[in-house]
Structures are given as C-alpha cells and as structure tokens.
Amino acid sequence: MFDVTKVKADFPIFKHHPDLIYLDNASTTQKPGAVIDGVKNFYEKENANIHRGFYKIAIETSKNYQSVRTKAANYLGAADSKNIVFTSGTTESINLVAQSFLEPRLEAGDNVIISAMEHHANLIPWQMLCQKKGAELRVIPMDQTAQLDLSGYKKMLSEKTKMISVVHISNSLGSVNPIEDIIELAHEKDIPVLVDGAQSVMNYEMNIRNLDCDFFVFSAHKIFGPTGVGVLYGKEKWLKKMQPIQFGGDMIKEVSFEKTTFADFPQKFESGTQNLAGVIGLGHTIDYLEKFEKKEVMKYLEMLGKYAIEKLSAIENLKIFGNSNHNSNIISFNLKNIHPHDVATFLAEENIAVRAGQHCTQPAMDLLGIPGTIRASFTIYNSTDEVDKLVKSLKSIQKFFA
Numbered sequence: 001m002f003d004v005t006k007v008k009a010d011f012p013i014f015k016h017h018p019d020l021i022y023l024d025n026a027s028t029t030q031k032p033g034a035v036i037d038g039v040k041n042f043y044e045k046e047n048a049n050i051h052r053g054f055y056k057i058a059i060e061t062s063k064n065y066q067s068v069r070t071k072a073a074n075y076l077g078a079a080d081s082k083n084i085v086f087t088s089g090t091t092e093s094i095n096l097v098a099q100s101f102l103e104p105r106l107e108a109g110d111n112v113i114i115s116a117m118e119h120h121a122n123l124i125p126w127q128m129l130c131q132k133k134g135a136e137l138r139v140i141p142m143d144q145t146a147q148l149d150l151s152g153y154k155k156m157l158s159e160k161t162k163m164i165s166v167v168h169i170s171n172s173l174g175s176v177n178p179i180e181d182i183i184e185l186a187h188e189k190d191i192p193v194l195v196d197g198a199q200s201v202m203n204y205e206m207n208i209r210n211l212d213c214d215f216f217v218f219s220a221h222k223i224f225g226p227t228g229v230g231v232l233y234g235k236e237k238w239l240k241k242m243q244p245i246q247f248g249g250d251m252i253k254e255v256s257f258e259k260t261t262f263a264d265f266p267q268k269f270e271s272g273t274q275n276l277a278g279v280i281g282l283g284h285t286i287d288y289l290e291k292f293e294k295k296e297v298m299k300y301l302e303m304l305g306k307y308a309i310e311k312l313s314a315i316e317n318l319k320i321f322g323n324s325n326h327n328s329n330i331i332s333f334n335l336k337n338i339h340p341h342d343v344a345t346f347l348a349e350e351n352i353a354v355r356a357g358q359h360c361t362q363p364a365m366d367l368l369g370i371p372g373t374i375r376a377s378f379t380i381y382n383s384t385d386e387v388d389k390l391v392k393s394l395k396s397i398q399k400f401f402a
C-alpha cells in the first residue's frame with residue numbers, strides 16, 4: 001500500500017519546513033535523503049575524475065558513472081546504455097538535437113513541427129534554427145481546452161517536414177498529448193520525432209522502444225534528482241551519425257594539430273568534466289524510484305489528481321484550463337478577476353508553494369488570451385489534506401478580494 005506519510009518522511013526538506021505545502025513539483029521536485037546522501041557520499045568518499053585515473057577511486061567512479069547510464073537505459077526501457085547521453089538537462093538535450101542532428105539536414109524551404117503548448121526550451125531552439133536556415137516552424141494548433149488538433153497536425157506533415165518535437169505532458173496546462181499517434185503519423189512519412197518528457201518521465205510506465213520515438217529528453221531534477229543533469233535518449237542510427245557540437249577532453253579518439261577523430265557515441269557528446277555528482281545522484285534517484293511499485297504510485301497520483309480536480313472545480317469562479325479529465329498531476333487555473341501573481345503571493349503567506357505566470361509557455365498563454373495561470377502540481381509526497389488546505393486558502397483569497 002502506498003503510504004504518503006512514510007514517503008514524505010523520505011524528504012528532509014519537510015523536516016526543515018514542516019508546514020510547507022509544496023505544490024510546485026512541475027518546476028522542480030524535492031530530493032529524498034537517499035539522493036542527498038548519495039551525492040554527499042560521492043564527494044566525501046569517491047570523488048575523482050572519470051576515464052583518466054589509474055587509482056582506485058577514479059576507477060570506481062568511472063564504473064559508477066557508466067552504471068548510471070545502464071540504470072537510465074533500463075528505467076526508460078531503452079535497448080542499450082549507449083542510447084543514453086548525459087546532458088545538463090532537458091534544455092541542453094533539445095539544443096543538442098537541434099544543432100547536431102537537425103542543423104546539417106535542414107534546408108531552406110523545409111519545415112519543423114512543434115505544438116502550440118511547448119515550453120520555451122522546446123520552441124526557441126527550433127525557431128532559431130529555422131530562422132538561420134530559411135525553414136518554416138509549423139505549430140500544431142490547440143483548442144481552448146488545451147487539446148492538440150490531430151487533424152490539423154496530419155495536414156501540416158509534408159515531404160519537407162524534417163523534424164517533429166512535441167511535449168508529452170504540458171508543463172503549463174497538464175494536457176497529456178496523444179504522443180503515440182503523433183509518432184505513428186510522423187513515421188509513416190519517415191520523419192523523426194523528439195518527445196519532451198520533462199513532465200511525463202515520472203508519470204508513465206516508460207518504454208521507449210514501444211513508444212518508438214527517435215529522441216526522448218528529460219531532467220533529473222523533475223523526478224527527485226539533482227539539478228544540472230539530464231538525459232538525451234536517441235536511437236542508435238541517429239546518434240551514430242550525429243557530430244558533436246562541443247569539443248574538448250574525453251570525447252576523442254586521436255588528436256593531432258592537423259586533425260581529430262572522435263570517440264564513439266555517447267561519449268563523443270560528453271566533452272570535458274561532466275556533472276559527475278549529478279549523474280551519480282541520478283543513479284540514486286532511479287534506485288529510489290525503483291523501490292516503489294510503479295502501479296501503486298500511478299494509482300495514488302491518479303487518485304490525488306482526480307481529488308484535486310473535483311475539489312477545485314467545485315470552487316465558484318475558478319476556471320481550470322485544459323481538459324478537466326486530463327490524467328496528469330498538473331492543474332492550471334485562475335480565479336475570476338484576481339491576478340495569478342496575487343493568488344500565489346497570498347498562498348505563499350499560508351506556506352503553500354505554487355507557481356503563477358506563463359510557465360515558460362508564453363505563446364500558449366497568448367492563445368488562451370490570459371496573462372498566465374496559477375499552477376498546482378502534485379507528486380508522491382502530496383496528500384488530499386494538502387489539496388483541502390489549498391481549496392480553503394483559495395476561498396479565503398476570494399473573500400478578501402470580494
């Protein structure tokens with residue numbers, strides 16, 4: 001049985017802030033003691049650079065670093081640890097694919113497809129590239145309930161489409177996008193697809209091979225891991241062909257003043273000293289996640305999401321954006337005639353942490369005709385009691401502004 005009290009006790013931040021109701025998990029999650037201790041332990045007992053030393057701790061750390069690659073591959077259901085490139089996060093992973101994979105293949109007159117609800121990290125890299133190459137950035141439309149228009153998507157696919165990059169779960173609206181359909185339709189025309197899994201990697205029984213996307217990206221800090229470390233999953237056929245975009249130590253085969261040959265993938269993409277503590281921390285994060293029965297976690301999160309939607313929907317003059325049947329733990333809403341920043345400021349006074357604003361999806365907010373939303377995002381240490389406290393506070397904010 002999933003025991004939220006026990007889970008919450010795994011996270012030391014709540015010992016230091018016992019009254020904190022942390023509902024900003026889509027922004028970043030809190031870290032369990034096991035991950036914090038793992039990183040501390042690394043610095044205290046194992047710290048050494050990788051792939052360089054002949055001494056014990058250097059050899060151990062090199063081994064441990066590579067073993068996290070295997071853990072990440074298993075976690076995603078990837079065929080091989082070679083499919084996993086460590087990056088600094090989702091943002092860097094997308095930029096790497098844009099510059100290393102797409103840039104050499106993109107020509108004037110081609111197009112790249114994203115959706116209307118992309119995080120800026122999955123919009124600007126493609127926009128910059130399209131501008132540089134004279135290509136077109138096409139946007140899958142969404143309706144007012146934050147659902148993507150699949151028939152519109154079908155129509156915009158053409159032989160000039162060179163890449164599709166779409167968010168799985170919207171960070172600002174909570175929509176769960178029909179990523180399987182998007183990939184299938186793209187692959188009928190041999191178009192590669194990147195899935196931005198920053199918000200979905202935790203919520204779904206991931207199996208990259210079943211999903212069959214060409215690239216999948218996520219950040220460790222959204223799944224209880226350290227900041228500054230992320231993963232780029234890529235199919236072998238692409239990673240093999242891609243050229244590195246950053247050059248330096250630890251990514252080469254041979255170097256002379258005349259020429260350089262590169263190491264095989266994924267190492268050729270990991271130049272310089274990597275975020276070793278971050279990667280080691282990601283390994284502890286995956287170990288932590290794998291202690292849970294995934295089905296139980298999913299069941300708990302589904303119950304919590306439904307409970308929150310039901311309670312929030314019952315508040316008068318509260319509008320939930322996105323589809324209220326959505327099965328994610330991100331709920332975006334506004335209170336009529338009260339600015340989202342004011343709501344978040346009042347909630348902060350009550351020790352309730354939410355995010356308010358555009359959530360790095362300004363074009364999506366513009367399409368909805370709003371300055372932003374209040375976003376409550378829930379995870380495994382949140383409880384129905386916390387939802388009740390949020391609801392109570394929202395009602396008193398409404399009374400204050402009435």
Ligand SMILES: Cc1ncc(COP(=O)(O)O)c(C=O)c1O
Pocket residue numbers: 026027088089090091092119121122167169170171196198199219
């Ligand atoms: C859907 C989505 N994509 C990309 C990002 C960027 O992630 P990071 O800042 O960890 O690189 C985020 C972060 O909020 C996100 O939610």
